Amino acid sequence: MTKATLTNDQQFARLCENGFGFVSTAIEQLWQNGSPDALKYSVINFYSGIELLLKARLMHEHWTLIVADSNKADVEEFLNGEAQTVGFMQAVQRLKKVARVTVPQNAVSSFDELRKHRNRMVHFYHPIDVNEPDQSKQREAVILEQCRGWFYLRRLLGDEWNDIFEAFQNQVQDINLAMKRHHEYLRAVYQQIQPELELERQKGAFLAACSACGFDAQVLVTVGPQEQKCRVCLAEESFLVHVCPDPDCGKSTTLPVEECDAWVCEHCQTSIELDEVLVAYTLEGKADHDDYNPVGLCTECHHTPETAGTLDDGERCFCFNCFCWPERIEFCEWCNEPFTGEANGTFWSGCERCDGQAGWTRDD
Ligand SMILES: [Zn+2]
Ligand SMILES: [Zn+2]
Ligand SMILES: [Zn+2]
Ligand SMILES: [Zn+2]
Numbered sequence: 497m498t499k500a501t502l503t504n505d506q507q508f509a510r511l512c513e514n515g516f517g518f519v520s521t522a523i524e525q526l527w528q529n530g531s532p533d534a535l536k537y538s539v540i541n542f543y544s545g546i547e548l549l550l551k552a553r554l555m556h557e558h559w560t561l562i563v564a565d566s567n568k569a570d571v572e573e574f575l576n577g578e579a580q581t582v583g584f585m586q587a588v589q590r591l592k593k594v595a596r597v598t599v600p601q602n603a604v605s606s607f608d609e610l611r612k613h614r615n616r617m618v619h620f621y622h623p624i625d626v627n628e629p630d631q632s633k634q635r636e637a638v639i640l641e642q643c644r645g646w647f648y649l650r651r652l653l654g655d656e657w658n659d660i661f662e663a664f665q666n667q668v669q670d671i672n673l674a675m676k677r678h679h680e681y682l683r684a685v686y687q688q689i690q691p692e693l694e695l696e697r698q699k700g701a702f703l704a705a706c707s708a709c710g711f712d713a714q715v716l717v718t719v720g721p722q723e724q725k726c727r728v729c730l731a732e733e734s735f736l737v738h739v740c741p742d743p744d745c746g747k748s749t750t751l752p753v754e755e756c757d758a759w760v761c762e763h764c765q766t767s768i769e770l771d772e773v774l775v776a777y778t779l780e781g782k783a784d785h786d787d788y789n790p791v792g793l794c795t796e797c798h799h800t801p802e803t804a805g806t807l808d809d810g811e812r813c814f815c816f817n818c819f820c821w822p823e824r825i826e827f828c829e830w831c832n833e834p835f836t837g838e839a840n841g842t843f844w845s846g847c848e849r850c851d852g853q854a855g856w857t858r859d860d
Contacts, residue, residue, distance in 0.1 A: 504559055507575060509663070511552040516667040518545030519646070523674045526638060535635055536617050542642055543614035546607055546649055550587050550599075553652075556660050557595040562587070584611055598796060601820055602733060603648035610645050613638075636681075643678050644731045646671065647708040679709075686711045686728050693727065704750050706731055719748060720777045721807065721814040723821070734819040738773055742766040756803060756817045770803065773816060778805030792825040792834030793848060794818060804836045828852075 522542035528534040555562045560569035564580040573579045582590065588604055591597040599607075653661045654668050661668070686709075696715045697703055704714040708731035714724050719737045726733065736751045740761040749762045751773070759768040774780060779789035794804040797818035804815040804822055813822045813836065822836035829843035831850040839847075846852025 503575075504555075507559065508552055508555055511548055511555060512661065512664050512667075515545045515548035515552060516664065516671065518542070518548065519671055520545075520674060522642070523671070523678075526635065526642070527677055535631070535638060538642075539610075539617050539638055540614050542645065543607075543610045546610060546645060547584050547587075549649065549653065550584065550591075550607070551581060553597070553657055553660065554582070554587050554591055554595070557591075557597075561590050561594060584608070599652070600648070602731070603652065605732070606641075606644045606648050610641055613641065639678050639681050640729050643675070643682060643729050644708050646675055646678075647731070682709050682711065682728055686713060689713070689727055702737065702748055702750070704735060707733060716748075716750070721816070721819070734814075734821070736773070736816065736819065738768060738776070740764060740766055741768060741772060753819045754797070754817060756799065770801070770816065774803075774805055777807055777814075777816075779808060779810060780805055782808075789825075790834050792836055794820065794822065795836050795848060796820045796822070798848070802834070830856075 518541045522538045522540075522545060525534045525538035525541065551562050559571075559574055560566050562581045563569040563574060564582050564586070570579065584607060588599050591599060650668060650672065654665065658665070693703060693713060693715070696717075700717070702716040703712040704716055705712050706714050706726035706729060709726060709729040711726070711728045713726050713728040714733060714735065715727060716722065716724060716735055716737050719739055721734065721736050723732055723734045725731070734753075736753075737748050738751055738759075740747050740749055740763060742761065742764055745761060745764040745766060747761070747763045749768075751759045751768065756770045756773075759770070759773070760766060761768060774791055778791065780791050782789075789806045791802040791805045793800070793802050794815040794817060797803070797815060797820070799815075799817040803817040804813055804825060806813050806825060813825055814820075815822065815836070824838075825834050825836055826839035827834050828847035828850060829839055829841075830846050830852040833847060833849050835847050835849075842852055844852050844854050846855055
């Protein structure tokens with residue numbers, strides 16, 4: 497009897513079904529009190545589910561992309577499930593490089609945290625004793641980790657990749673429902689830390705909603721770009737706070753991510769220009785600074801006009817559109833234009849704006 501092989505579409509559907517299955521099982525296991533291993537398997541299965549769903553997204557571009565060594569990709573082996581497939585980081589890199597699909601940095605860190613935790617559970621003897629008081633602490637950590645992980649994954653599957661995962665939106669909804677107990681737990685944490693938050697507010701902090709858990713638990717104390725950690729779910733998120741330019745208002749307002757063309761003050765609706773914000777927090781055009789520090793092209797979001805600048809401390813870089821924190825801004829060796837990334841080699845290869853000498857030679 498020959499083994500039936502699955503088509504590409506069936507293979508994609510199977511990866512998705514397995515992925516959602518692992519995530520659901522993990523959530524159930526987390527609330528099982530009986531077995532000492534339940535928590536351990538919850539960590540392992542949750543991560544496996546996340547990884548499978550990311551691979552499914554990659555596979556949707558082309559099946560060879562999820563085979564670890566694409567050069568050796570063999571369709572029969574793949575369809576029979578015998579091919580060695582990529583790991584999580586490789587999947588993220590291939591999505592970016594080949595499909596130009598960027599998984600946001602916060603999501604990558606959250607998935608990577610789940611991956612590391614899973615590895616600790618798998619590779620080391622890591623018993624969890626239900627009778628130990630420590631177990632509830634461990635469970636708390638896992639709840640927070642899973643809330644953050646699911647939040648980022650849900651945003652990808654349900655919004656950005658909605659068309660690709662269209663047939664699986666019911667599963668997304670089911671998992672949202674299954675996460676209810678996780679959320680009840682977060683609500684209890686939020687209520688518990690109310691006095692602490694209120695104290696911060698009285699000291700002048702601004703409380704913003706956390707995009708991972710939804711509670712107003714991100715404490716913003718200064719103006720300008722900043723990274724904060726949610727007091728409830730511990731998700732890290734970048735914010736941009738600016739003082740409204742209208743003198744009659746003059747209040748601090750948070751400027752939303754990916755909307756730098758349409759910023760307005762949340763209190764009085766005065767529009768806030770990108771240029772004004774760049775001047776306020778970056779070195780560009782600051783007379784007391786000798787180096788040339790123009791705003792560069794962000795290679796994460798590709799927004800034009802350029803949105804990535806070196807902050808006033810002269811060290812950190814920030815993209816005022818997508819709120820990423822690039823390592824550095826360098827100048828293309830061929831066209832001299834600034835961009836976020838490594839200029840080494842661009843004389844030949846060019847940057848996102850030019851084809852370098854290679855392109856020049858080819859045109860001749
Ligand atoms: Zn949160
Ligand atoms: Zn205002
Ligand atoms: Zn950007
Ligand atoms: Zn260039």
